[in-house]
Amino acid sequence: MKNRIEWLDVVRGIALCGIAFANIGTVWKVSAPRSLSYDFMQLLVQQRFFPIFSLLFGIGFGLMWSKNYGRVPLLRRFLFIGALGALHQFVHPGEALLFYAAAALFILLPSTYMPRAWVLAFGVIATVLAAPFGGPLLIPGLFLLGSGLAQYGIPAVLAEKPRIPAYALIIFTPIALITGWMQWQNKINAGFNTESAIAGLAIAAIWICLAILLMHTPARSFLQTAFAPMGRLALTNYIGATLIMLAASTVISLPVSPKAWDIAFLFTAGMLVFQMVLSWVWDRTLGQGPLERLWRMVTWWSFAPKRSDNRENLV
Template sequence: MTRIATLDVLRGFALCGILPANLVPIAQVPPPPDGVALNLLVDQRFFPIFAFLFGVGFTLFLDGSARRHPRPRLLLVRRLAALAVLGALHHLGQPGEALLPYAVCGLVVLLPASYLPRAVALAAGLAATAASLAVTQGGIGLIPGMFLLGLAASRYGLPYRLDSLGRPLAVAFALFLAAAVPAVAWQWSEVELTGFSLSGAVAGLLMAGAYVTGLALLMRTRLAPGLEAVFAPLGRLALTNYLGATLLVLGAARLAGLATWGHVLGLAALVLAVQWLFSVLWLRSFPAGPLEWCWRRVTWWGRPLTHRPASEVRG
C-alpha cells in the first residue's frame, strides 16, 4: 500500500500532542498546578485525531488487502485481535490507554460499518459524535463517531486527494478556527472542569479539526519537506512509539518528579527526541517499526521483516 505522507505527518504530530496529555496519568502524579495551557491546547485535542486516523487507516488497509487476499475482513479480525492483546498488556502500565477500546470498537463498529454506503457511514459518524458530546462529554465515547468519520473520509477518497483540495481545506480550516475561538473561551470559563465538561469536549473537537486541516494545508507549501522530516518518522512508527513512550515515562518518573508544567514539557520533549532519533535510524534499515512488523506478521502470517542496506531505503 502506497504511503500517504500527510497521514504520516498527522500521526506524528498527534503523537507529539498526546504524549504531554498522557504523561501525568502514566506517571501517576498530581496534575501540575500551572498546567492551564495543557488543558486549553492539548487535552482532548489529539485523541480525536488519532481516532479519526485509525478509521482512515482501517479503511485504507481493508481496500488494499482486498486486492491481495480473498477474505480481507478476516485479516482485519486478526489485526484487531492482536491490537486488543497489545492494548490489554499496555493497560497494565497506562490504565487510560486507547488501544484496547480501539480494537473492541473496530470489531463492533468499523467492521459492520465497512459494508455501509459512504453517505450512510458519514451520517452515522456525525450522529455518533453528536450523541457522544451530549451523553458522555466526549472522551472515550468519541471513538465510534471518529472511527466512522475516518471511514467515510476514506470512502470519499479524501486521503488521496489532499494535493488537490487546497480551497476546501482552507475553508474548512477557517471554519474550524472561527468556531474554536469561542469554544475555547467557553472552556476557559470553566477550566476547572476540563476533562469532565461539554465545553472541553467541543473545544477539543474543533481545535482537532483546525490542527488537521491546518497541517494538511501546510503540507501543500514549501514547509512540507521540513514537516515530513520532523513528524513522519514518528508517525510511521506510531504504534511502537505510543507503547514505548509509556515505558520511557514510567522509567523517567522514578528518577524525577513532574511538579510543574515545565517538567511535563521537558520530559515530553526528551522522550520525543529519543523516539524521533530511534525512528529515523530504524527506518534507514527497515520499512516498518518493530511492533508494526509484529502486527503485520500476525495479520498476514507473512514473512518476517528483513534488514535492508541503507542504500536501498528511500529517505
C-alpha cells in the same frame, strides 16, 4: 514510499506528540496543583489529539477495506491490538488501544456490510451526537467517519486540493476560539464539560487542516523529516513512550508544587526529540518499526516486508 498519502503520516506523528503530553500526568501520577503550563496543555492538547488518532484509525481501516483484503486479516489485526492494549493497561490504565480494538471489532467490522454512504452518514451523526460529551464516546463516530471518508477517497483528495482544508479552517477556527475561551474561563472544570469537548474536536480539526496546508509550503520538508517517521512508527513510539515515562519516573522526583507540571512537560519534550531522531534513523535504515512489523505479520499471517503504506498505519 509508493502509494503513501504523506499528510497521514505527518498528522499521525504530530498527534503522537500531543498524546505524549496528555499522558505524562497519568503515567507519572502527577498530583501537584495546576500551573500555567498545565492550563495551556488543557487548552491545546487534552482531548485534542485523541480524536485525531480515532479519525486516523478509521481512515486506515477504510483504506484497507477499499482494497478488498477481506475481513479475516482485519479481524486478526484488531485482535492483536486488543491483546497489546490489554497488556498496556497494566502499566497505563485507561489507555486507548483496548477501547480501539473493541470498537473496531463491534463497529468497524460490522460496518463492512453497509454501503459506504451509510458508513459516512452514521459516522457524521454519531460524531455530532457525541461531540458535547467527548472522550471514548467519540470513538464509534470518528471510526465510521474516517472509514467513510477513506472509502470515498477523500484523504487523497485533501492531499491534492489544499483549498478544502483552508475552507474547513475558516469554519472551525471561530468555533475553537469561542469554546476555547469558554473553557479558559472555567479552567477548574476543563476536560469535564461540554465546551471542553467541543473545543477539543474543533482544535483537532484545526491541527489536521494546518498540517495539510503546511504540506503545500516550504515547511513540507521539515514536517516530513520530523513527524512522518514518527507517524510510520506510531505504535512502537506510543508503547515506547509509556515505557520511557515509567522508567524515568523511578529516578525523577517531582516537587509537590505547580513546577511538577513544568518538569513533566519538559521531560516529555526531550523524550519526543529522542523518539523523533530514533524514528528517522530507524525508518531510513530498517523500515517498519518492531511492533508495526509484528502487527503486519499477524495481519497477513506471514513475514512482512520492510515497508507498508498508509493502509496499515491504523494507529
